[in-house]
Amino acid sequence: MRLARRAAGLAGAVAAAALSVALVPSAAHAHSLDSSTISLHVSDTEADATVTIAMATLDQALGTDYSSEVDVSSYSDEVVAYLGDHLELTGADGTVWTETFTSLTRESVEGIDSVSVDVVFDTGGASTSGLEIEYDAVIEAIPDHDAVVVLTDAAGQISTPGVLTSSDPTLTVAGDTGSGATPVGLLDMVEYGFQHVLEGADHLMFLTALLLTAPVVVVAGRWRRRTDVAPTLRDLATVVTAFTVGHSATLIAASLGWVQAPTTVVEVLVAVSVGVAAVHAVRPLVPRGEALIAAGFGLVHGLAFAGILTDLGLEGSRSVPPLLAFNLGVELAQLTATAALFPSLYALARTRFYPGVRLVGGCLALVAATGWALERVGLLGNPFRGVEAALVAHPWYVVLGLAVVALTGWALDARQPVRNREAQPGPADLASST
Structure with a gap:
């Protein structure tokens, strides 16, 4: 009973720490993107754009x-009018071009709820x-915000003429990539994927x-603590590699136009993938099935990543270098997140409290997945949107909070003799589990 109370107590501390970070008043208005995107398309005498x-x-x-x-029509006119007041294109002769906006559309790409206006x-x-x-929409209210301009010229060449900021809200854009525009910066695409x-x-x-x-x-259908770091790191590398292979395959295939899938279906499946991983964390679905889950649902996440590149106009065979650079950014971000979280999780796993921590973590992930799925099928708005944005x-608050919980678990574990510790697998058990 004492073990159960302590495990539940530490698990509760994890949940409380996460909620305390999420509910900081100033964070309720936090934004999920530091940059907007203006995808500009021009021919010799025509121009149109999509603002996201x-x-x-x-x-x-x-x-x-x-x-x-939920109903975009309730605020579409206001947003379109706002953008109209803050976006202006002028010809080389000084003539300001008249603008015709379409209605606002709203979609979620890779978990980022966004609006787009053509x-x-x-x-x-x-x-x-x-x-x-x-252009200074949003920038005039949030000085550290910026807008990335992505240009597609008459020949279909893609370039990034520049970034609009609070200090420089105007940009001269050549009509073709041979007249001064610069090709898509690969380092910029690495940063974009990372972000x-x-x-x-x-x-x-x-x-x-x-x-x-x-x-x-x-072991025997239940989770048991490992006794050696080597197999842990080996399996961790296997999972990360499996996820990399899965999402890289569909990211490249979708970006090159080889496969297509409806955005809503992809986003719902992304939510399902979180739910399956969450259930597996609570109770194993298949022995040593993490790599299978990572690879299978990695295919789905790759389709979601491809949607980001499609919105930027980076699709087709000409975009192979930037999409590979984007994918590199994705991998670097994945490795960064793993390096930031795994040491604390491994330290906690060496204590008696990890079963409770794993249970709470899995349940929180399942709740989040349910909220995303219901929102993406249009049944209701996500009630956890504020928590998610915060x-x-x-992110470093979460990393530091988990580290504090890990240190606390070690301290509590060292002060009291271990009783009824979760059984450790013996050699025979490990052999049978593989």
Whole structure:
């Protein structure tokens, strides 16, 4: 009973720490993306664009709560009018081009709830070469925000002419990549992939749920603590590699147009993947099945990543270098998250408290997955959106909080003799579990 109370107490501390981070008042308005995107498409005499902004960021800039409203028509006109006041294209002759906006659309890509608005510019038949774009939506309210301009010219070449900031909200854009625009920066794409993973709550939750099982092993259908670090690291590397192979395959295939899947279906399956990993963390679904789960659902996560590149216009055979750079950023972010979380989880696994920690972690992941799934099939708004945004905005708080819990567990474990410790697997058990 004492063991159960202590395990439950430490598990409760984990939950309390997570909620305390999530419910910091200032974090309720945190945004999930530091950058908006303006995908600009030009021919010799025509121009149009798609402006994409994270929903939470837009709410923060406008002081609204549109992200909680399911019906986009209730605020579409206001958002379109706002963008119209803060976006302007001017021809080389100094003529400001008239704008025609379409209605706002809303979607979730890799767990980031965003709005997109298409706009067509009336050039009057003038050349698009040397056009100037001026944009300060969101930036005027959040000075450290920026907007990345992605240009697709008449020949289909993709480039990144620059980034609009509070100090420089205007940019002269050539009509073709041979007139001064620069090709997509590979380092920029690495950073973009890195950023999107660390801001994708569902991707991070899936990875975390898999990490919960790395320090333990299945024996007779139940989780048991490992006795040696070598097999733990080997299996951890196997899981990470399996996930890498899975999502890299579909990311590349989807970006090159070889496979397609509806965005809603992909996003629902991403939520399902978190739920399956969460259940597996609570009670093993298949012995040593983490690599199988990672590889299988990695295919789904790769399709979600490909949706990000599609929104940027980075699709087709010409985009192979930038999509590989983006994928490298994804891998670096995945390794960063693993390196930040796994040491604390492994330290906790060496104490009597880890069964409770694993149980709470799995249950929290399952609750989050359920919220995402219900939201993405349109049944209800995600009630945990504020918590999700806060945790994504303050990831190091989570890492440090878990480290504190691990140190506390070690201290408590050292002060009292171990009784009824979770049985450790013997050689025969380990052999049978493989």
